[in-house]
Amino acid sequence: MNASEEGGHSLASRVNHEWSRLTRTERKVARYLVAAAPQDVMLAAAGDIAQRTGTSDATVVRTARRLGYAGLPDLKSSLGAHFGAGGAPQISIRLEVSEASEDLAATSSAVVDDAVERIRQFGRTLDVARLTEALQLIVSAEEVFCYGWGSNELSARYLALKLNRAGKRSRHCGTTGFTLADDLLTLTSRHAAVLFAPGRALPDLRLLVDHAKATGVGTILVTERLDQEIAADVDVVLGDGGSPGGLTAEPLCAMLLADMLVLAMMSVGKDRAVDTYALLTRLRKEIVPDV
Known part of the structure; x- marks a missing residue:
């Protein structure tokens, strides 16, 4: 066998x-x-x-x-x-x-199949109760700290961008090592932190979680490893289904989670989202008048 x-x-x-x-x-x-x-x-x-x-x-x-x-x-x-x-x-x-693969069509089909299966599995295992808890942490925070390293920095950057556009002040971070310590200096109990760590946890993440816990920062971990040790020390864990065949990017389902959180937050703070989008549109027109 x-x-x-x-x-x-x-x-x-x-x-x-x-x-x-x-x-x-x-x-x-x-x-x-x-x-x-x-x-x-x-x-x-x-x-x-x-x-x-x-x-x-x-x-x-x-x-x-x-x-x-x-x-x-x-x-x-x-x-x-x-x-x-x-x-x-x-x-x-x-x-x-x-x-x-003898042609590009076969390769493309394999990647699409991998993505479709991954998203379907992600949808079946999505924990709405945990998603609601994460939303509450984000809504109540003055600022959201979005963290991810490597390709997962894309997820952190994407979430911070979308939250800012929705009227929730946010920033992203993808640094590791000594530089990460500088980024942690401004975290307070008025923050929420969303940590993208799908399959593995760097020692830096241990520092981040411990510091967040000590300063009263609400923490949300997005991971495909729900059983990893760090999960016991955060407030909310959201499952991020991994790629069955390793053919699609790690941030795929993490970005779907980001979209869910942002859309839900916009429905809670609709007026702020509308005002922020109006300002964004005006600023864009000043940059490119014909847009």
């Missing part, structure tokens, strides 16, 4: 444990999942697996859930974590796609 994971909850062990409970068509999917190469499963959409097993998309998704996964993206992520344990899994997957 090629599709293996470490530990007592491997894909193969899950199939063996649940075999008697699976329907005939679910067993077809399960046989394929344990026999196929991990990279083939990670790159396949539900429709691809359904076609290969003579079943349906719904059967593929249902089988993944019967095996104890949240869905097909969760199954893929679990396989990917162990498949790439000795190297860089996402790089390996990208190389597989590059070598296997």
